[in-house]
Amino acid sequence: MSEEVGQFTFCVAALLENLDGEILLIKRAPDNPPVNIWDVVGGAVEQFEDPFEGLKREIFEETGISEYVIIKALDVFHWYQEEPMWDMIGLTFWCKTKTREIILSDEHMEYKWLTPEDALKISNHQIVTSNLKQFIKEKNELK
Numbered sequence: 725m726s727e728e729v730g731q732f733t734f735c736v737a738a739l740l741e742n743l744d745g746e747i748l749l750i751k752r753a754p755d756n757p758p759v760n761i762w763d764v765v766g767g768a769v770e771q772f773e774d775p776f777e778g779l780k781r782e783i784f785e786e787t788g789i790s791e792y793v794i795i796k797a798l799d800v801f802h803w804y805q806e807e808p809m810w811d812m813i814g815l816t817f818w819c820k821t822k823t824r825e826i827i828l829s830d831e832h833m834e835y836k837w838l839t840p841e842d843a844l845k846i847s848n849h850q851i852v853t854s855n856l857k858q859f860i861k862e863k864n865e866l867k
Contacts, residue, residue, distance in 0.1 A: 734768070736766055737765060738792070739817070740787070741819070742820075742823075747840050748835060748836075761849045765782060787827065788823075789823045798858050799855045802814075
């Protein structure tokens with residue numbers, strides 16, 4: 725670990741579940757690093773922005789979804805970058821929506837609604853995998 729003092733960006737993310745119990749994954753576009761990652765919805769909270777407003781903004785910008793409910797805070801993540809200045813610390817929320825139709829932003833090129841288990845099979849990023857495992861665990865605890 726670097727001893728250099730850097731900064732970090734605070735991020736929020738949404739693991740969106742529809743009424744059928746499926747999870748939304750969105751695939752990052754080739755010009756949106758890290759490329760070809762199946763991701764959950766989310767991004768950086770802007771300076772002076774309320775984190776819940778940031779979550780609302782990111783969900784709408786990336787999916788067009790404006791109606792959802794937050795079930796609970798699901799997972800905390802720290803994504804170490806090559807440059808310590810760009811480390812990301814964030815919180816993923818479990819959210820439910822009635823909306824199935826997605827309007828993707830330019831940041832993403834594809835989306836899929838999948839069972840949590842199928843989403844875990846195609847997950848190719850450690851944060852998304854952690855989010856999905858935590859979701860499956862907590863969903864099973866509710867049964």
